Amino acid sequence: MTLVTRFLATIGRFFIAALETLGRIAIFTVTSVLHCLQPPWFLRLIGRQMLSIGYYSLPVVGLTALFTGMVLALQIYSGSSRFNAEGAVATIVVIGITRELGPVLAGLMVAGRVGAAMAAELGTMQVTEQIDALSTLSTNPFKYLMAPRLIAGATMLPLLVLVADVIGVFGGYLVGIHKLGFNPATYLNNTVEFLEALDVISGLVKASVFGFLIALMGCYHGYHSRGGAQGVGAATTNAVVSASILILASDYLITEIFFAK
Amino acid sequence: MSPDSNPAAPKIKLENVHKAFGPKPVLAGLDLDIGRGESVVVIGGSGTGKSVMLKCVLGLLRPDQGDIAVDGEPVVGIGGTDRDRVLKKFGMLFQGAALFDSLSVWENVAFGLIQGEGMARDQAKGVALEKLAQVGLGPEVGELDPAELSGGMKKRVGLARAIATEPEIIFFDEPTTGLDPIMGDVINDLIVECVRELGATALSTTHDMASARKIADRVAMLYQGRIIWAGPVAEIDESANAHVDQFINGRAEGPIAMEVLKP
Numbered sequence: 151m152t153l154v155t156r157f158l159a160t161i162g163r164f165f166i167a168a169l170e171t172l173g174r175i176a177i178f179t180v181t182s183v184l185h186c187l188q189p190p191w192f193l194r195l196i197g198r199q200m201l202s203i204g205y206y207s208l209p210v211v212g213l214t215a216l217f218t219g220m221v222l223a224l225q226i227y228s229g230s231s232r233f234n235a236e237g238a239v240a241t242i243v244v245i246g247i248t249r250e251l252g253p254v255l256a257g258l259m260v261a262g263r264v265g266a267a268m269a270a271e272l273g274t275m276q277v278t279e280q281i282d283a284l285s286t287l288s289t290n291p292f293k294y295l296m297a298p299r300l301i302a303g304a305t306m307l308p309l310l311v312l313v314a315d316v317i318g319v320f321g322g323y324l325v326g327i328h329k330l331g332f333n334p335a336t337y338l339n340n341t342v343e344f345l346e347a348l349d350v351i352s353g354l355v356k357a358s359v360f361g362f363l364i365a366l367m368g369c370y371h372g373y374h375s376r377g378g379a380q381g382v383g384a385a386t387t388n389a390v391v392s393a394s395i396l397i398l399a400s401d402y403l404i405t406e407i408f409f410a411k
Numbered sequence: 412m413s414p415d416s417n418p419a420a421p422k423i424k425l426e427n428v429h430k431a432f433g434p435k436p437v438l439a440g441l442d443l444d445i446g447r448g449e450s451v452v453v454i455g456g457s458g459t460g461k462s463v464m465l466k467c468v469l470g471l472l473r474p475d476q477g478d479i480a481v482d483g484e485p486v487v488g489i490g491g492t493d494r495d496r497v498l499k500k501f502g503m504l505f506q507g508a509a510l511f512d513s514l515s516v517w518e519n520v521a522f523g524l525i526q527g528e529g530m531a532r533d534q535a536k537g538v539a540l541e542k543l544a545q546v547g548l549g550p551e552v553g554e555l556d557p558a559e560l561s562g563g564m565k566k567r568v569g570l571a572r573a574i575a576t577e578p579e580i581i582f583f584d585e586p587t588t589g590l591d592p593i594m595g596d597v598i599n600d601l602i603v604e605c606v607r608e609l610g611a612t613a614l615s616t617t618h619d620m621a622s623a624r625k626i627a628d629r630v631a632m633l634y635q636g637r638i639i640w641a642g643p644v645a646e647i648d649e650s651a652n653a654h655v656d657q658f659i660n661g662r663a664e665g666p667i668a669m670e671v672l673k674p
Contacts, residue, residue: 275511278507278509279505279506279507279509280509280510280511280512282466282469282471282503282505282509283503283505283509283510283511284511285469285470285471285498286469286498286501286502286503287522287523287526287527287572287576288495288498288499288523288526288527288528288576289522289523289526289527290495294526
């Protein structure tokens with residue numbers, strides 16, 4: 151009997167803890183979003199975050215997009231040549247990059263680069279009482295720390311992905327021309343002709359959601375980190391893992407919403 | 412609702428404050444009054460909840476039970492503009508100074524003026540350098556990063572930041588912890604001087620008796636979540652309280668048993 155009750159208690163404790171975490175995240179999200187929407191805005195801080203998320207992520211996102219586009223061209227060629235549809239390579243590369251791989255891979259790379267940095271910075275500020283100090287200096291930490299990061303994340307990721315789209319398509323073009331022997335004019339023509347605005351737009355919408363999620367997870371885990379260096383380390387890991395999973399899960403949701411149209 | 416409606420009321424009043432972290436009670440019915448312009452030092456061992464008490468007053472932690480009033484105005488659970496208005500009365504020196512390491516020293520000191528009061532940066536810098544001078548630091552220190560400072564300098568910058576907005580109430584959380592005795596005494600002198608100059612109400616926590624004797628008008632001892640003794644600093648040696656005696660004389664033997672396993 152005691153074994154059974156103990157077993158049930160374990161399940162119950164786990165369930166309650168999960169609900170508590172969910173509630174904490176929900177409250178954190180709502181508070182953060184409200185502070186994003188209400189003035190005053192710290193423009194200098196937003197600018198600094200935009201620089202760190204957008205500009206400084208360009209090299210890593212650009213390289214990721216370049217190689218992804220190149221690989222995509224090769225793989226699609228080897229697949230489509232099996233039923234003599236090599237002509238579709240350019241079209242599928244551009245659709246694959248803009249709709250899916252551009253936003254998702256850029257999101258995952260930025261989650262690793264920026265989400266981790268946010269969690270480490272805010273976590274260190276939390277354990278050294280700097281976040282408490284903000285409050286005592288009449289500055290709301292959500293306004294001063296979270297809002298600039300969320301705003302920068304949601305606005306800079308689409309721009310990054312736009313750049314990634316162009317570079318990814320260019321990677322496919324390079325392989326298509328130099329390796330697979332396509333005619334440059336035909337390749338470019340195929341790239342543009344069948345591309346729809348919605349392909350690009352849905353990718354940019356995804357990017358904005360991903361950027362928001364990356365910043366949210368970085369801020370949440372940093373803000374709630376406890377207990378010194380180890381706590382900050384755990385916060386960093388959790389920020390990257392949770393952001394990555396949320397990116398992949400929300401990717402499916404958004405794809406399905408756009409797919410229905 | 413006028414905050415200064417009752418000048419006879421204590422500046423800060425804590426009544427029956429409870430706070431637990433999980434199953435572990437930290438504050439268990441804490442009562443403490445701090446009079447206007449008074450300097451109260453709360454003494455007690457490490458981990459007895461001294462910082463938790465300060466954070467409950469500031470609203471950084473929410474007590475599970477009990478009332479806290481500042482100038483007669485209840486502050487537990489207030490939010491938004493009310494909380495901002497109450498927090499403007501406070502300045503705090505944190506245990507580890509808690510300087511913002513993304514900002515230079517003068518920006519740290521001027522933070523409350525620029526962000527909280529909307530003062531122009533040039534003007535705020537002037538005030539910041541003045542406050543730094545007050546704690547014995549030259550203008551060249553203002554341009555440094557907090558990471559370049561020694562422990563004593565950090566504490567002094569933290570002190571300058573706490574007094575920059577000329578608050579009515581200043582909290583000092585373990586002001587001398589981690590400093591050598593001489594630097595500790597320098598900080599004590601600065602605290603006494605700054606508090607007197609501003610006419611501020613001060614609430615400090617410490618386990619350093621030399622510091623407590625120097626900065627306190629009144630001492631209160633926190634033990635097992637309650638204030639077990641409070642009185643003027645001059646009477647602390649005649650408290651007739653075995654717990655206080657053991658603490659101020661720093662003896663391992665006595666009614667306060669440390670949770671140390673004996674071999």
